[in-house]
Amino acid sequence: MLAAATAALLCALSTAVPAAPAPSGGSAAPWTAQPAAGGRPYVYLEGPPGTVLEDALSVTNRGDRPLTVRLATKEGRTAAWIALASDRLTVPPRTRADIPFAVTVPTAAVPGDHSAALVATVAGRQSAVRVRLRISGPSLAALTVEDVRLDGERIHYALVNRGNTVLSPRLAVRAHGLTRQLLARPARPLPVTLPPGRRIELTEPWPDPPGLDSVDVSLQATAAGGAHAEGTAEALYVSPGAAGAVGALGLGIVAGGAALWRVRRRGRHPYDDDTATMGAVW
Template sequence: MRTRSSTRSRTRTSLYGLLLGLLALCAGLLPAGPATAADNGTWGVFPTPAAGAAMTDRAYFFHQGAAGTTLTDSVTVLNSSDRELTFQVFATDAVNTPAGGAFALLPVETKPKDVGAWIALDPEAAGTVTVPAKGRKDIPFTVKVPADATPGDHVGGIVALGTAVEGVQQDGKVQVGVKRSVGARLYFRVPGPVTPGLSVEDVRVSRSAPLLPWVKDARATVRYALVNRGNLVVEPKVAISAQGLFGRRVLDRPGRELKLTLLPGQRIELTEPWPDAPQSDWVTVRITAGAAAHPDLVSRSETDFVAVPWPAVGLLLVLAGAGVTVWVLRRRRRAESEQDESVLDLAGRR
């Protein structure tokens, strides 16, 4: 292919999947329509609404500030349950999960290095915060932008981590206590030179074919990476096409929104199933990525692969080998028979 500890229970909150699953319940990805607040049905986290405004007036935090400035805001933790709940509230950075690119917030054990480190919660939230049943807690915070902050988008969030262990999962030989979290996203832009950047990299194709070609469809999976090399958040759209010999189009999937937000500096791995891949062909697969908000932002990458029905070819080789063997054995036996007849003939003449 060519490419242009023990068995006792303990608590672990450093798994991306935990925060990711809860964030999926919280809100969508920079939605085109009305946004919804981050809520898992038991508690929610969202920007504190203005007096008289609806409780979910803002779904995310959106701020802008120059390097060296300080801004203030407030986050609300809403307890929808019938019992008192206690939380550890913290600010952190956002990332894309490497596989699939879903939005996730770093766990409490990981020290933030970007916008999460700029946020200082009110001292009363330094330990834990208890919210009464059907009640809410407003927590003021400040965002102090460093003097050397780089221009562009900086993404993080404020998370309410429930202190109660709500379940146990087996992780090898260790039982892992599960805590739930809900986080409200925070998008912060530092003014200055901004450049959207999107790169398609590492395109490759894996393929499986039936034993007898054209009896069943061959299947393939197209794998590729998207990298945000700019300093702005982008929402990628991707088109996939493939051409066989002589320019014959064998795959044509128009550009579609991936419904994910690719953060600056993040690299994600994506896959695209191809259920009716060619059985036999020389194929060039091309990935084209762009973003609706940035019409001039286009990146392409491609790879070639040879589709060969190897099981069938192997079977033909085996049959051909067997045929050659039979032919050789017959020739040898015929030669031996002719030699024996020649010997007998000579003996008779004597």
């Protein structure tokens, strides 16, 4: 039944209706690509695994010359679920053409939010229309903070969406030295959106790190739906000026004190084999 529905859609011809005339004063043929039926910023479809969802893309030619449009899909695995009725068409002057397409959701598709794009290309110029797909079923919000490291005045880390919903994460940052708290930034929204399975590498500025200290940094990420994750890193900050002032003996004392402090904090014997090793950040 699904195959028959898809075949019927692909056999359908694009419909054409008159478009509003183009503004006078230019020889170029203006055109637009947008979801059919107008007024929608993107295509939104929802259904369970194993269904075929249908919609259409509108290409409007407001110029006085025919317009040849190439059509394609992009953005990974979800794009492969989309079948356009045609990958190329010519739109007459002052005409709008609606091109049907079908999204065949695999029976093994993971519930949650998925995205793709429909791309119309004319003479090298592209216009993309977003397709947002919600596959019904149990949703899971899951997030991890990975590869945390300190590098001078930057804290590097990666966020990975391990669930099946789109996440808008928030981040809190804490840093502790040997004797005091060095950084305490409350949770704030990050200017990123993470689709399911997406990984993004980010940095957190730290314009005034310590000149000489052993530092533990903790990044706590949260998102709607109960997603929560934490990533940590350790480093020994030794600026060139501090190194010259303290000398080799001072560095040894600081490094030894840092090791003993971690042993006491973790409840380990100072000669355990698994005592943490610190890296130096200059």
